[in-house]
Amino acid sequence: MSEGNLNKTNICDECGSEYYRDTSQMSSLCPECSYILYDYENCKHAFKDGRCIKCYWDGSKSLFSINITKKTKDDFYPLMKVTLNGECGVVTEEFVEVKDNIQQVGRTKLYGLICWDTNKQPDFEDWRGLWWTFVAQGGTELNNNHQFKFINDDGTSK
Numbered sequence: 001m002s003e004g005n006l007n008k009t010n011i012c013d014e015c016g017s018e019y020y021r022d023t024s025q026m027s028s029l030c031p032e033c034s035y036i037l038y039d040y041e042n043c044k045h046a047f048k049d050g051r052c053i054k055c056y057w058d059g060s061k062s063l064f065s066i067n068i069t070k071k072t073k074d075d076f077y078p079l080m081k082v083t084l085n086g087e088c089g090v091v092t093e094e095f096v097e098v099k100d101n102i103q104q105v106g107r108t109k110l111y112g113l114i115c116w117d118t119n120k121q122p123d124f125e126d127w128r129g130l131w132w133t134f135v136a137q138g139g140t141e142l143n144n145n146h147q148f149k150f151i152n153d154d155g156t157s158k
């Protein structure tokens, strides 16, 4: 980081990360969040020591952004409602870190620990990293309005 850049960082309103002001077209959002939320051009991130060397973004994602990006992501995300073989469940907020994947920002956390909506709580099943297997077996995302019987929307027992 050069000294000049030190004075030109902003805090992103959405994800809370610092970023270089002149890398984003929006005054209060980092390039990543302005891309996700408003379709502005994103930085072609290059990560080194946990930050992008171009825009200084630290890879933060708020839950809000994650929920927005779900429509274009082919993976589980936290609090996603899913169904498979007639059973319904919710993806918990527990994740495993994927360290060798660090350039693919936002996918460094692997979600997919599903809590199924059954009467034998807790009923967890670990599908982390297995999104395409899940889909191949007929699993799909449920409408977010789906009401569970035995669990709450965050996977805790009622």
Ligand SMILES: [Zn+2]
Residues within 6 Å of the ligand: 012, 013, 014, 015, 016, 017, 029, 030, 031, 032, 033, 034
């Ligand atoms: Zn941001």
Ligand SMILES: [Zn+2]
Residues within 6 Å of the ligand: 031, 043, 044, 045, 046, 052, 053, 054, 055, 056, 057
């Ligand atoms: Zn960047």
